[in-house]
Amino acid sequence: MDPRRVITVYHDTKKSNQGPILYWMSREQRTESNWALSYAQQRALTENQPLIVIFVLMDSFLHANYSHYDFMLRGLKEVAAGLQKHNIAFTLLKGDPSKLIPQFIRNHGISHMVTDFDPLRQKKSLQQHIAEKITVSMETVDGHNIVPVTTASKKQEYGAYTLRPKLHKLLEEFLHQQPKILKHPVPFTKELPDISWSTLLDSLPLEKNPYFTATYPSGPRAGKKQMEDFIENRLNNYAAHSNDPTKEALSGLSPYLHFGQISSQQVLLALEESKFHSSATRDFVEQIFVRKELSDNYCYYNINYDNFNGFPHWAKKSLDAHRRDPREHLYAYEDFLHGNTHDRLWNAAQWELLTTGKIHSYLRMYWCKKILQWTKSPEEAMAFAIKLNDSYSIDGRDPNGYTGIAWSIGGLHDRAWKEREIFGKIRYMNYQGAKRKFDVLQYINTYLKDEEHG
Ligand code: FAD
Ligand code: FO1
Numbered sequence: 001m002d003p004r005r006v007i008t009v010y011h012d013t014k015k016s017n018q019g020p021i022l023y024w025m026s027r028e029q030r031t032e033s034n035w036a037l038s039y040a041q042q043r044a045l046t047e048n049q050p051l052i053v054i055f056v057l058m059d060s061f062l063h064a065n066y067s068h069y070d071f072m073l074r075g076l077k078e079v080a081a082g083l084q085k086h087n088i089a090f091t092l093l094k095g096d097p098s099k100l101i102p103q104f105i106r107n108h109g110i111s112h113m114v115t116d117f118d119p120l121r122q123k124k125s126l127q128q129h130i131a132e133k134i135t136v137s138m139e140t141v142d143g144h145n146i147v148p149v150t151t152a153s154k155k156q157e158y159g160a161y162t163l164r165p166k167l168h169k170l171l172e173e174f175l176h177q178q179p180k181i182l183k184h185p186v187p188f189t190k191e192l193p194d195i196s197w198s199t200l201l202d203s204l205p206l207e208k209n210p211y212f213t214a215t216y217p218s219g220p221r222a223g224k225k226q227m228e229d230f231i232e233n234r235l236n237n238y239a240a241h242s243n244d245p246t247k248e249a250l251s252g253l254s255p256y257l258h259f260g261q262i263s264s265q266q267v268l269l270a271l272e273e274s275k276f277h278s279s280a281t282r283d284f285v286e287q288i289f290v291r292k293e294l295s296d297n298y299c300y301y302n303i304n305y306d307n308f309n310g311f312p313h314w315a316k317k318s319l320d321a322h323r324r325d326p327r328e329h330l331y332a333y334e335d336f337l338h339g340n341t342h343d344r345l346w347n348a349a350q351w352e353l354l355t356t357g358k359i360h361s362y363l364r365m366y367w368c369k370k371i372l373q374w375t376k377s378p379e380e381a382m383a384f385a386i387k388l389n390d391s392y393s394i395d396g397r398d399p400n401g402y403t404g405i406a407w408s409i410g411g412l413h414d415r416a417w418k419e420r421e422i423f424g425k426i427r428y429m430n431y432q433g434a435k436r437k438f439d440v441l442q443y444i445n446t447y448l449k450d451e452e453h454g
Helices: 035-046 066-085 097-107 121-133 160-174 197-203 220-241 254-258 264-273 278-301 313-321 333-337 344-356 361-373 378-392 399-410 431-437 440-447
Strands: 006-010 021-024 051-057 089-094 112-116 137-141
Touching: 006 121, 021 035, 021 097, 035 051, 035 112, 035 137, 051 066, 051 097, 066 089, 066 197, 066 220, 089 097, 089 197, 097 121, 121 137, 160 278, 220 254, 220 264, 220 278, 264 278, 278 399, 313 399, 333 378, 344 361, 344 378, 344 440, 361 378, 361 399, 361 431, 378 399, 431 440
Parallel strands: 021 051, 021 112, 051 089, 112 137
Antiparallel strands: 006 137
């Protein structure tokens, strides 16, 4: 593995005290195309040691609800079976990683730990906290970006236009299959606690969303199937129809990418093998490669990725200048939550979120920008948009989300537009604009059945 994929090193990795190698799986919940896993296995093979994979189930994570954990746990069950088949021990512990990981390292004489790079502050502080409590070496590996985040750029980028050339220049060098996971020759012989998959989910204190009716097949196999079906049957519609929520033009890959059940690297390699010429895939590659990796760049280099202070200077100044503009409509969190605004298109997008756990990309921008327009301040807009997105979106709690919301409300990675009330120079979107893109009434009727809601 290219050493530039190691983002952070804690303690001296050269110390070769004997003992099993541990991979603490978190962001990349898959065995195939998982750099951290193959890196950990390489080290275990070199040192002729057992390899153990641990997942620590936290009883809450950034407003995640019951259906998000259900999706995640169904995927993890498939991952556990796959690891067992490769003679790699897997254990799932429930509780606080900052206690359980150091304890596990001590109890099993672990000699080295590898874990997933993650730009979100919750994971970064967990990893730092754990590093202070252990003496064995620990490395974080970027298995989420094709070009490792600190190789693509050493700083926060202004926008896609500044990061894109840097990413494409390095794509050739970093887009390649990593070594297959081998059947591990050194078994881990000690007892590990059983995992009662059937009772885990209900043992967690999670909110249930009563309106959620969608079903998402979960796990790396389902993610791969979704990818193959998209490339086979829908990629050729992507460029023309990805802005039309009444067409099934999007890949639907975000839940699998968010939980790391598939990697964007697998998708790009599959595109290379497909019949498609790069001109037909350009729009999609822009999203899954440039935009997705721009999000990790933003969250990694800007600690204020989820608040007003993270916005570009021009945008903060402009929003400040319009703080006292009259708001024609003002809604409380509950009004947004139940899709109770004057705007039926907005309400339909909110009901798409509540019933399917997702809002179509185009409407996500509209949905978020209207929250800026109908709240008393950009700070309140950020708080509401993040809470709704993280509480109800199956792909939420993700750098793409914080970045998409900062783009919508704070002009991040965007330019200044014609100044107007409330928005200042932040790009504006409205109902007329949506009507020019797609059949708004058809979309509204899909998600707003009159008798049910809104
Ligand atoms: P496709 O268009 O098929 O894209 C494929 C993949 O490319 C996506 O899964 C994602 O990984 C990446 N991608 C696509 N568009 C973007 C983008 N604008 N920025 C970064 N990556 C992108 N995406 C999330 O994964 N989680 C979120 O919580 C999230 N919240 C958002 C909130 C707002 C306000 C906005 C404007 C965008 C948000 N996005 C989020 C980005 C984008 O809307 C979703 O990634 C996309 O709708 C997911 O559906 P898909 O996989 O079918 O999309
Ligand atoms: N990561 C974990 O290591 N343990 C968890 O229990 C866990 C729960 C969880 C629930 C919803 C969700 O969207 C993500 C969750 N994650 C968990 C984090 C995930 O692995 C990613 O690290 C972040 O969401 C993206 O940075």
